[in-house]
Amino acid sequence: MINTFSLWSSYAQRLPRRLTLAALIVGTALIIWAAGADARADVTFNVEHPAAASVQLEQQHVAQLIQEKLKNSRPETVEAAKREFLDLLRRNSPIASEKLLSGKMDDEELESRVAVYLRDHPALTGAVVKSEAADPRQQVVDLLRREPSVAGTDAERLSLADRFIERLGQRSPTARTELLRGKMSAEELQSRVSVFIADLRTESAAAPVDAKAAAAQTLVDSFVKANFSERANDLIYRIEIDANGVKRDGVVFRKRPGKVRMHIVDAGLVVGVLAFDGMNAWRQEPGKAGVPSMGAEADALKQLARFDDPLVDFRERGTEVSLGEKTENGLQPLNIRERDGTEMVALIDPTTYNEVSLRTRQSDGKWNEQRYSDYRKLGALNLAYVQEEWSDGKLRSTTRITEARLDTGLIDEFFARPINPILSYMDFMGGLAAIKTQLSQRPPALKQPAGGVR
Numbered sequence: 001m002i003n004t005f006s007l008w009s010s011y012a013q014r015l016p017r018r019l020t021l022a023a024l025i026v027g028t029a030l031i032i033w034a035a036g037a038d039a040r041a042d043v044t045f046n047v048e049h050p051a052a053a054s055v056q057l058e059q060q061h062v063a064q065l066i067q068e069k070l071k072n073s074r075p076e077t078v079e080a081a082k083r084e085f086l087d088l089l090r091r092n093s094p095i096a097s098e099k100l101l102s103g104k105m106d107d108e109e110l111e112s113r114v115a116v117y118l119r120d121h122p123a124l125t126g127a128v129v130k131s132e133a134a135d136p137r138q139q140v141v142d143l144l145r146r147e148p149s150v151a152g153t154d155a156e157r158l159s160l161a162d163r164f165i166e167r168l169g170q171r172s173p174t175a176r177t178e179l180l181r182g183k184m185s186a187e188e189l190q191s192r193v194s195v196f197i198a199d200l201r202t203e204s205a206a207a208p209v210d211a212k213a214a215a216a217q218t219l220v221d222s223f224v225k226a227n228f229s230e231r232a233n234d235l236i237y238r239i240e241i242d243a244n245g246v247k248r249d250g251v252v253f254r255k256r257p258g259k260v261r262m263h264i265v266d267a268g269l270v271v272g273v274l275a276f277d278g279m280n281a282w283r284q285e286p287g288k289a290g291v292p293s294m295g296a297e298a299d300a301l302k303q304l305a306r307f308d309d310p311l312v313d314f315r316e317r318g319t320e321v322s323l324g325e326k327t328e329n330g331l332q333p334l335n336i337r338e339r340d341g342t343e344m345v346a347l348i349d350p351t352t353y354n355e356v357s358l359r360t361r362q363s364d365g366k367w368n369e370q371r372y373s374d375y376r377k378l379g380a381l382n383l384a385y386v387q388e389e390w391s392d393g394k395l396r397s398t399t400r401i402t403e404a405r406l407d408t409g410l411i412d413e414f415f416a417r418p419i420n421p422i423l424s425y426m427d428f429m430g431g432l433a434a435i436k437t438q439l440s441q442r443p444p445a446l447k448q449p450a451g452g453v454r
Helices: 005-012 031-035 052-069 075-092 094-101 107-120 136-144 154-171 173-180 186-206 211-227 295-305 425-440
Strands: 234-243 246-255 259-266 269-276 281-284 320-323 332-337 343-348 355-361 367-378 381-391 394-406
Touching: 052 075, 052 094, 052 107, 075 094, 075 107, 094 107, 107 173, 136 154, 136 186, 154 173, 154 186, 154 211, 173 186, 211 320, 211 332, 211 381, 246 295, 259 295, 269 295, 281 295
Parallel strands: none
Antiparallel strands: 234 246, 234 394, 246 259, 259 269, 269 281, 320 332, 332 343, 343 355, 355 367, 367 381, 381 394
C-alpha cells in the first residue's frame, strides 16, 4: 500500500514557491497537463489499444476454438458465444482481456478459458453443451475428499488443490499443462494426488502445525485470493495528499518487483521527482540532475517500492505469520515477522478479507500505522482508494487515489536516475508551458492557427 506522508514532508520544504522561466524548462512525464484544463489527461495513463488487425485476429481465434468445441453449430451460434465470452472476459478480468486482444495470451491459457466458459454456459441455443474436460481443480478436490484426515472442509480442500497444482508445475510443467487441458488420465491424477498427500503427511510429521498456525495460513490464503486473484506487473495512480492541512497532488508509478517513481505536482506541473530504481533511491528538483536520496527518505522510498502486500508469498520468503487476538468488532490481527526482523501487524476483516490497517515497527521502536478504506476492484486487484497514515495516535496524512491503471507497460529505464537535467522528464513539460505562455501573449494576428505547434 501507499506510504507518502514522510516522502511529501521531506520534499515539501525544498519546493519553490514560484516557478520561474528557468524552472519551467525542467521536464515531466505529464505532457498533456501543460496544455491546459481542457486536455488534462496524463499521457502515462493513455495505454495504447491493440491494433485493429490484431484484435480481429484474436477474435477469429476465439471463434475457431468455440467452433471446434461446438461441432456442427450454426455460425450465428458461434458468433454469439464468441461475443459473450469476450464480454465476460473484459468485465471479469480486464488484464486477461487486454492480454488476449494484444496477442500476448498463449494458446494453452486461451483454450483453458474457453473450455471453462463453455462448461459454465452449456445452453447457447437451448441445447446442452458438454465440456470436454472437467475442472481440474475440482477433480483434485474430489480425490481429496477420500482423505478426510488431510482436509476436513471444502475450503481446505480447495486450498490444497491450488497447492497441488502449483507444486505439480514446479516438478513437471508438462504434467501441469496436461492436467489443465484435461488430458491427464484419471489413473495418473490419482497417483500424483496420492504422492502429494503422502508428502503432506511427511511434512506434517516433521513440523507439526498447531490449530492457530493452520488457521493463520487459511486466512492468509483466503485474503490473497480475494485481493490479488491475478498478479499485475505495474500500477499507476494519481493521488491527492492532505498532510496537516497542506495539500498536494501527485502521480505514483510502481513496477514489479521493487521500483517506484513519484511525481509531485503543483498547478499541473511536475515540481519534483522521488524514485527507487530497485537498488538505489534518488530525487530530482527543477533544473537539476537527479541526486541520491539518503536516510529516512531513502528508507521510505524503498518501502513504497515494494509491489506486493507482505502477506503475498509469505511462506516462500521465510516470513512468520501468526494469529493475534480478535478485536471487539471481530477484526483479526495477523502478526508478521520477516526474515530481516521487520515486524508488522495486519488487521484483516474475516468477512470481506479487506486489510483494514497495517502497523509497522520503525527502527526507533515506534509503530507507524496505515489505515485503508474505500476499497474498489481494479481488474484483479482490490485497491484501497483512501489511505491514512497515523503515528503516535495522530493522523499525519490522508492520501486519496483519484485514478488508477494496471499493466500500462512501464519500462525499467523510466525509474533510472537522470544524470543530465537537459534530458530529464521535467524538461519537456516546462518547455511546453513556456511556449504556451509566449503564444498567449502574442497579438491575435500572430497567434498559432488551429492545430497547434508541430
